Amino acid sequence: MKKITELINRIIVFCFLLMVISFLPSFSLAQSQRNDASFAKEVLRYVNEHRDSMGLAPLQMNNVISQAAEIHSSNMAQKVVPFGHDGFDERIGNLLKELSPANAGAENVADGVTSAREAVNLWLHSPGHRRNIEGNFNLTGIGIASSSDGKIYITQIFIHKS
Numbered sequence: 697m698k699k700i701t702e703l704i705n706r707i708i709v710f711c712f713l714l715m716v717i718s719f720l721p722s723f724s725l726a727q728s729q730r731n732d733a734s735f736a737k738e739v740l741r742y743v744n745e746h747r748d749s750m751g752l753a754p755l756q757m758n759n760v761i762s763q764a765a766e767i768h769s770s771n772m773a774q775k776v777v778p779f780g781h782d783g784f785d786e787r788i789g790n791l792l793k794e795l796s797p798a799n800a801g802a803e804n805v806a807d808g809v810t811s812a813r814e815a816v817n818l819w820l821h822s823p824g825h826r827r828n829i830e831g832n833f834n835l836t837g838i839g840i841a842s843s844s845d846g847k848i849y850i851t852q853i854f855i856h857k858s
Contacts, residue, residue, distance in 0.1 A: 736762070736838040738812030739852060743829055743836070746820060750830055755854070761837025764791055765803075765851040769841035772807065772849045779807050779849070791855055795835070800856040802828040807849045815850050828854055 736757075744754040764787050771777045781803055788801035804825045806815040819825035833854035841849045 732840040735812055735840050735848075735850075739815060739838050739850065740836065742812055742816040743852070746816070746829060752830060753834065755833060755836040758795070758835045758837050758855070760794055761791060761835055761853050761855055762839060763837070765837045765839030765853045766841065767839065768803075768805075768851040769839040769849040772805070772851075773841040773843040773847070775843075779805065781805065787853070788855075791853065795855060795857050797858040798835075798855050799858060800832065802831055802833065802854040804828050804852045804854075805850065808847055809850065810848070819852075828852075832856055 740755065740757055747754060768777075768783065768787060771783075772779050777783065784803055788803070791801060792798045804819050806818055809815040809818065816829075819829060831854060833856045835855040835857050837853045837855075839851045843849065
């Protein structure tokens, strides 16, 4: 009887551990999505603070643009495409059609940063990226993704919608 009780206790503990482990991936995903949304909002805040300091109108977040940015960041994080602007022309072309009337687009990417402030500072110290931040755009989307080793990839897309 003692062996049966011990076996039952082990089975109960094993089942409990399986149940706890089964919740971890969904919790981690939810946590990651929450952090990514917060990270994206911080990027937008710092970009708009800079635009304000230059007398420029703030950019408005757009979900369609954010989806395209998220896909690109995810593709870079998963090594589907190399870090950079692969597919830029197609990505922007599709957005300009979908958001018509829209007539201009640009994109900034960053990797390996640990904060939104760091990403925006890197862009502001690069003439091309700074030109995008200060450009004649009114909509933006920001996508954040992490690679399996935790490296962060950021894509910010800028669109001018008439």
